[in-house]
Amino acid sequence: MSSRASRSPRSVVAAVLLVSAAAAVAAGVVVGTTTVLVATGVYAVVAGVVATLVTRSQVRAVRRQWAGDRALQASAYRDRVKARSQEQIAFAEDMAAKVAARQARVERLEAAIAAAERRRDELGQSLADEQERAAALEAELQQLRQALAASEAAEKRARAELVAWESEATRTA
Template sequence: MSNRRIPRSRRAVGAIALLVSAVVVAVLGLVVSTVTVLVVATVYAVAAGGVAGRLLSNEIAQVRRDWAHDRAVLADEHRKVAVVRSREHIAFADQMSQRISLRDAQIANLRDALVTAEIELAQARERFSAERARRAALEADVTSARSDLESARVDLLAAQEALAASEAAEIQVRTELQAWQEAATEDGNGAQDRKLA
């Protein structure tokens, strides 16, 4: 509310002047103390008091109207401020609602990405387990192949030894056969020599 100083109006000054003049006339009437002067002074004082009362009541009504107008202006200013604040509040609420909606969408996207990542992780774990099982199977195959290779190597060495023994036996048999043939040839030549002789 405005703290303006209300200046004295002409009505208030006129009412005060009338009241002062009525007091002066009443004092003069008392000083003169004649019936006519007292009647005139009384009539004047009553008339001046009535006019002064009317002026003061008009002044009070005007002051009340001014105060009511000031209050109305102040209420209108408060209403305008409230409307502006309400609009700002609505705009802020809309902005926050949009931010919340955007944040909710981001959270939903992150949840979807998390679910996708978890699925991919589970698939990667399954592939890793399958590769581990495959590796174990391959290692078992390698171990089996090494065992088979070692067994084949042993069999090859045994075969080489058997071949060497067979070759040695063949050489021995050939040697014996050759010796026998030579002996037989010599026996045959000796018999022929004896026959010829």
């Protein structure tokens, strides 16, 4: 809206009254009689008062119109601010939900990591136990091999003794 108000018929009427009052006073001065001067003076005062009342009503109307425009602007601004506030609240709620979802995901991942670390420790312990058992079995196997080798050596000696005994028995026989 423009800050300059358009001319209204009231403004034109007030201007015509003031111009006619000035013309009447000028005519009264030209005529120069007291009666005409008094009559034109009274007419000028009455025309001035009427012009002032008409102008005052016009100013009131313009002020009411401007106040209405300001009220409409304030209402539109209030609606924009309300909508913007609602958008900001929705955005904040959306961000809070996203943050909560990510936090929950982080917590789940941390729990999964902790479980995996516990499982790794358990498997590490199981591996250590199995390595100890394998070492014990390896030592036992080594002992069995040595015992087998000793048994085979003893068997060879026993055969050799048996062969020697049989050969001596066949010679003596």
